[in-house]
Amino acid sequence: MEINFDSYLIQTAGLPEKEAKTLYHNLQKKEYKKGAILLDKGAPCKHSFFVEKGLLRSYMLADDGKEHIIQFAPENWFIVDRSSVYFNDSSDSYIEAIEDTEVVLIDEEFFCQAKEISSVFNKFNDKLLHNHIRQMQKRINLLLGASAETRYLSFIKMYPDLLLRVPQWMIASYLGITPESLSRVRKELATKNFKPN
């Protein structure tokens, strides 16, 4: 289950082994306990997090105090407040550990080095951005009109592995419905004898 960032760079990003190792050695690793806050609203977000083990989430607070979950990040995923990092602004989101989590901190310096060392990395980074956009697009499309049930079903389809690791109320928050509603949706699906797995 645990994934090292260096092997990620080689296998997924397609960097040559030597370069990947070099880059990897300059990076800082950190561990966080369940419930720990990795990024606080108002603080500048100075790096991306790559999750080697565990599970993170990012969320914003609405005016009425409710949490809106932006993203989950299990192993192999990046999580970051892009606005904050890129525009050097204070973040308007939080990042929190849902489980005990081990991350690699990826700062601007890393990106500069990586870009110099390898044009492959540039392309890969570009691809990540585009994927991110594509995924957000899908989510917007869902939020623009899909029923609670449809949203939940699409969540199951997209992130089946998260179903068992994320508490229900967080899934509800991600879907933009209340925990009570989600509970009812699940009950309804159960009577239709639908099985998630």
Add this chain to the structure above:
Amino acid sequence: MEINFDSYLIQTAGLPEKEAKTLYHNLQKKEYKKGAILLDKGAPCKHSFFVEKGLLRSYMLADDGKEHIIQFAPENWFIVDRSSVYFNDSSDSYIEAIEDTEVVLIDEEFFCQAKEISSVFNKFNDKLLHNHIRQMQKRINLLLGASAETRYLSFIKMYPDLLLRVPQWMIASYLGITPESLSRVRKELATKNFKPN
């Protein structure tokens, strides 16, 4: 009101004048009548559109046949199905002219040339992507819980210039509510003697 892409490259993207002119001359321009389809679902999206004059929109069709508006693009904006262009896939969105519109077609070749000619362009492109993500994030946050009224007010705030150019039912579609609901929201705001301008 009309904006040429070459001056955009110079002033907004920060390219040197000479390079901008060179790049610009290789580009193709097109005009579309109001109502014209620039990109059809299923067709591969082979280029971005830069709007020099007029107004475009992109939208997807939901399963129930309803349109979900993804984006508006007035002068000075890009519009594209990024998934389709980038992953060389068939598009799952439409692009349509809301007004008579003049666009510049920006294909892969342009990007390659631009990247070779100027590293400034690379950075600029990156910035565009990040802005796009930032803006989608805001929208998701709105859709996750804001009332019809709040959504509308935030739309007014973000795109005041579009208010008068976009038909109401399209704004409703963009906000994820029905035209009827939007009409009532506006009425409600009027009695509270709220003035958009």
Add this chain to the structure above:
DNA sequence: CGTCGAATTGATGTCATTCAACTACAGTGG
């Protein structure tokens, strides 16, 4: 002037929220 789509308005329906009560379970301290 007549037509067609956009916008408004009213009556009614539906889905999700809200509020409250209750169960289940994990963690804490006596």
Add this chain to the structure above:
DNA sequence: CCACTGTAGTTGAATGACATCAATTCGACG
């Protein structure tokens, strides 16, 4: 080991916000 507490999840009843359906008005355009 058992009570105490807090959080997650479920369930029910009442409410509310938005959707739907239908009728009407408005406005642009041929």
